[in-house]
Amino acid sequence: MRIKTYIADNIQEALYKVKSELGKDAIILQTRQIKKGGILGFLSKTKVEVIAACDVNATAKPMSNPVIYSVPKRENSQEKLEDIKNEINEVKDMLKNLYSRGVHIEKPLPDLPSPLGEIYQRLKLMEIDKDLIDKFIDGLKRDFPGENFDENAAKTYLKNQIISIIKPTEPIKFLESEPSKIVFVGPTGVGKTTTIAKLAAFYTLNQGKKVALVTADTYRVGAVEQLKTYGDLLEIPVEVIFEPKEAPILLKKLSGYDLILIDTMGTSPRNKMQIKKIKGLIENIKPTETHMVISATTRTGDIYEILENYKEINYQKLIFTKLDETRTYGLILNAIYSTNCSPSYLTVGQNVPDDIEVASAAKIADLILEGSDR
The missing domain is CATH 3.40.50.300 (P-loop containing nucleotide triphosphate hydrolases)
Structure with a gap:
């Protein structure tokens, strides 16, 4: 069995690499998110690492239409369209398989104006749950619309939103009649x-x-x-x-x-x-x-x-x-x-x-x- 590790910006790109080199019958052994680059853990980029394997004795079945940068001939356009559809369906099948195994597929970054985008990146860097990030960003977009974005006021708002989620902190309570x-x-x-x-x-x-x-x-x-x-x-x-x-x-x-x-x-x-x-x-x-x-x-x-x-x-x-x-x-x-x-x-x-x-x-x-x- 041939085993190889692929690193890409997202799961779709990683799967494309797997299919291109190992063929559509490749087996996904493991997927995970990793950090690459940055300084002391900051500004590092999140990458997707996929470990895949294929049987070395089997004849590899490469993608039916590898990346070609020349303009396709008109007479083959229908055939190539079918090939592309087949590739898309194969990727969909692989993604469904990963979802069924509970693998998290990261969504692309939303298109946000600069101040909001920076706040989004900070929350993402802190690895806050995606649902919470969406909740915070939706609130910021609602309460701070337009171009006159007050960054300090937005941070105060965000801090208050975080505090509101946290239940009142409670140290140890002492009883009167027993330990x-x-x-x-x-x-x-x-x-x-x-x-x-x-x-x-x-x-x-x-x-x-x-x-x-x-x-x-x-x-x-x-x-x-x-x-x-x-x-x-x-x-x-x-x-x-x-x-x-x-x-x-x-x-x-x-x-x-x-x-x-x-x-x-x-x-x-x-x-x-x-x-x-x-x-x-x-x-x-x-x-x-x-x-x-x-x-x-x-x-x-x-x-x-x-x-x-x-x-x-x-x-x-x-x-x-x-x-x-x-x-x-x-x-x-x-x-x-x-x-x-x-x-x-x-x-x-x-x-x-x-x-x-x-x-x-x-x-x-x-x-x-x-x-x-x-």
Whole structure:
């Protein structure tokens, strides 16, 4: 089998290259969007990468009418027209196949006047959901018509529109008669344990709260030891849940504390069985709040699958980590918009307890429109 990678400006051009070289019987193995060029990730162009294959033993069937720059003869015009129709139908069939596999086909940029076009490009660069971009641009065209386009007023309008989508931000709430039991869930490697340590340090050292740590992450090597190290430094207890049924007894033991922060095992969002185990654990804990922890470096194409597959856990708030490791912040808005959950905290580094702050709708809007100064 012959396998080759093609890079083009759009999917149609890439498929044309595939058909031209490998023939119409080529198999599309993978398609994805990639960034090319630019400086430090900015001003880079989005390209489409297609990996295709064909049987080297089969006779390649090239396109019936490759690109020819000479003027066709009149007597062959009908035949060539039929060839072109056949090519169009073949491309349509390939596109339908890609759509059926859930591949995103990017639409061409809309024809917008210069100021609006720049705003559109900024939102697109931030990888904001296409439906949201269309909503923002439609509002700008409606409220700022004509040639006298006030760019500053438009940006203020856009910032307010972004803020209006974000539900009121909510940090941890404390109960009066019992501890607040806060559970943290999310995929592997998003920074749940470090985030818990930051919150424990903040509420212990800055707020004078009695805080206890609990971990059910007995799968990851070193996870328990990592949390116990933080507990020793802060001089607060760290307990381990080995089985979900142990949770009620252990939590009763900690009933004299103000705040109990509970770490769970990270897992692939596609591991449905592991997610069900986490759900069973949470049902035994009966938490005050469940926070979904999301890395801001997550691929845009993966975030919706993660949020959807964790939905059965019934998380209510979102924490966004690793903002210092990306320059693309549209994921934050996409996640809030698609889940209708409130953001709770943002983290911007590994330092405990400094690199964490209560989420702010205005801060999220500024990140999207202006970027970070870190």
